[in-house]
Amino acid sequence: MKLSMWMIANQLISLDPVLEISNNAPAILNSARLAYATNCVYIYQEGEYVVCNGEGDRIKIADMEINRVFELVQGIFDTYEDWAENLMRYLQWKDFQQFMDEACKLFKNPMVLLDANNKVLGMTRRYGRDEIDREWAYLWEYGYSSLNAISFMSQKHKEYPFGAHGQLSYRWGSNDMLRYGGMSNCLYFNDICCGRVNLLEKERPLNPGDGQLLAYLSAILEPSLGQMYYANAARSANNVLLNLLTGKPYDSEKLRRQLSYLRWSAEDVYQLALLQLPEEMAKGPCLDAVTQMVGTQLPDVAVLRRDPHVTLLSNQNLEQMPQCRRFLQSLLENNPVRVAFSLPVQGLTHIPMLYRQAEYTLGRGAQIGDGQPISSFRDYAVDYMILSDDPLDGKIFACMPQVLQLWLQKQRKGDVLYDTLSQYLDHERSIVRTSEAMFLHKNTGAYRIRKLESLLEESLDDPQVRRYCQISLMVLELFEKSGGLGALPGCCPKAPPGGKGKSS
Numbered sequence: 001m002k003l004s005m006w007m008i009a010n011q012l013i014s015l016d017p018v019l020e021i022s023n024n025a026p027a028i029l030n031s032a033r034l035a036y037a038t039n040c041v042y043i044y045q046e047g048e049y050v051v052c053n054g055e056g057d058r059i060k061i062a063d064m065e066i067n068r069v070f071e072l073v074q075g076i077f078d079t080y081e082d083w084a085e086n087l088m089r090y091l092q093w094k095d096f097q098q099f100m101d102e103a104c105k106l107f108k109n110p111m112v113l114l115d116a117n118n119k120v121l122g123m124t125r126r127y128g129r130d131e132i133d134r135e136w137a138y139l140w141e142y143g144y145s146s147l148n149a150i151s152f153m154s155q156k157h158k159e160y161p162f163g164a165h166g167q168l169s170y171r172w173g174s175n176d177m178l179r180y181g182g183m184s185n186c187l188y189f190n191d192i193c194c195g196r197v198n199l200l201e202k203e204r205p206l207n208p209g210d211g212q213l214l215a216y217l218s219a220i221l222e223p224s225l226g227q228m229y230y231a232n233a234a235r236s237a238n239n240v241l242l243n244l245l246t247g248k249p250y251d252s253e254k255l256r257r258q259l260s261y262l263r264w265s266a267e268d269v270y271q272l273a274l275l276q277l278p279e280e281m282a283k284g285p286c287l288d289a290v291t292q293m294v295g296t297q298l299p300d301v302a303v304l305r306r307d308p309h310v311t312l313l314s315n316q317n318l319e320q321m322p323q324c325r326r327f328l329q330s331l332l333e334n335n336p337v338r339v340a341f342s343l344p345v346q347g348l349t350h351i352p353m354l355y356r357q358a359e360y361t362l363g364r365g366a367q368i369g370d371g372q373p374i375s376s377f378r379d380y381a382v383d384y385m386i387l388s389d390d391p392l393d394g395k396i397f398a399c400m401p402q403v404l405q406l407w408l409q410k411q412r413k414g415d416v417l418y419d420t421l422s423q424y425l426d427h428e429r430s431i432v433r434t435s436e437a438m439f440l441h442k443n444t445g446a447y448r449i450r451k452l453e454s455l456l457e458e459s460l461d462d463p464q465v466r467r468y469c470q471i472s473l474m475v476l477e478l479f480e481k482s483g484g485l486g487a488l489p490g491c492c493p494k495a496p497p498g499g500k501g502k503s504s
Contacts, residue, residue: 006209189226
């Protein structure tokens with residue numbers, strides 16, 4: 001661990017040293033030496049003082065032999081190294097209380113560590129309930145910041161950006177609730193606030209060395225608290241999302257909060273994937289292990305356990321997400337797992353449809369002996385629309401997403417491209433006959449067909465694409481005739497690339 005002269009001076013304060021240290025003295029020092037060496041504390045005699053010189057910043061100590069000063073300073077380096085090792089060990093154990101007790105040994109001032117929800121993770125236990133101020137007593141008794149303190153900090157002292165990432169110093173003046181000023185570091189991980197560590201100025205004035213040490217403490221805390229934040233957010237999200245997925249009642253406010261944590265919107269385009277383990281493994285510890293592993297590797301994906309599957313849900317295209325593709329490829333190379341992707345759909349409330357699609361894909365693939373480790377519902381969408389017993393309002397989600405989007409545009413805006421596609425396929429892809437049937441000039445008809453092909457992003461020369469389009473048109477026509485227009489679904493404007501809608 002590299003030290004600054006301020007960090008060394010704070011451990012020599014009992015010797016009443018003379019400090020000649022600039023405020024920006026960097027933490028670059030590796031050890032103490034009796035001869036000059038780069039990035040080391042050079043210790044030598046100068047008149048009545050023993051001088052500790054760290055690249056121009058000096059600490060002068062009187063009435064002490066040079067060898068004794070050398071031993072003291074080198075001992076400080078050793079102390080910091082041991083201290084840092086202890087901190088990392090407590091972090092690995094997730095023992096934040098021991099972490100804070102250890103931290104206080106070198107800060108020698110009261111400290112408190114809070115998570116993103118202002119819950120106390122650890123506070124200096126050498127100070128009792130009533131030894132600091134009212135807020136300290138509240139933290140000690142209830143384990144959370146008081147609403148009064150939060151309001152006081154955010155409203156009455158707006159000059160302190162307590163929500164911003166990084167460190168700040170503050171003074172409260174005369175205040176019974178928050179008696180001591182100090183330093184606060186708001187902790188962030190992946191641009192998300194995951195906690196806060198506060199250092200109070202009670203026993204001695206704080207200086208730049210305390211700020212450097214607090215920055216070090218924050219840097220090692222952030223990854224650990226960030227992982228804990230995401231794990232907690234995922235667990236909370238999983239509960240409400242699982243209820244949504246299974247059609248059970250859910251708290252809409254809780255859903256809103258979890259979407260905020262995930263940076264999702266209810267109107268985003270969602271896609272779902274199912275991971276299926278062999279029957280003998282699809283339970284208990286094996287399923288738990290896979291769920292946890294996937295959640296760790298794909299932090300931007302909601303990972304839900306719903307026996308006998310692991311469900312992945314995202315507002316991104318899972319099939320094209322590089323991190324997801326790499327991970328699934330590695331997973332399949334080392335585990336007997338099958339993966340099935342749904343089509344995309346707009347609107348979070350429609351995700352039960354996506355689950356049925358992925359589940360159908362796994363079942364249909366096994367039924368016809370497909371044997372592919374990764375498959376997409378798009379490969380079986382035609383089979384599903386023809387063979388499944390699901391009602392029409394479920395089957396419309398199986399339609400080619402681009403065709404469904406054209407149909408929705410027709411219902412909402414009177415768009416003519418949906419009818420153009422229908423006529424074009426009915427007339428064997430003849431631009432002339434399509435134009436005549438729609439009373440269009442040939443050039444207008446040709447323009448619409450070019451625009452259609454651009455929107456479809458697939459070639460209508462492919463018979464599988466044509467078949468998928470035609471079945472989709474038939475399902476949508478039946479849905480329209482059945483009076484389903486009163487509950488138009490949201491849907492995805494574009495399907496993930498790949499797969500042509502094969503039928504068995």
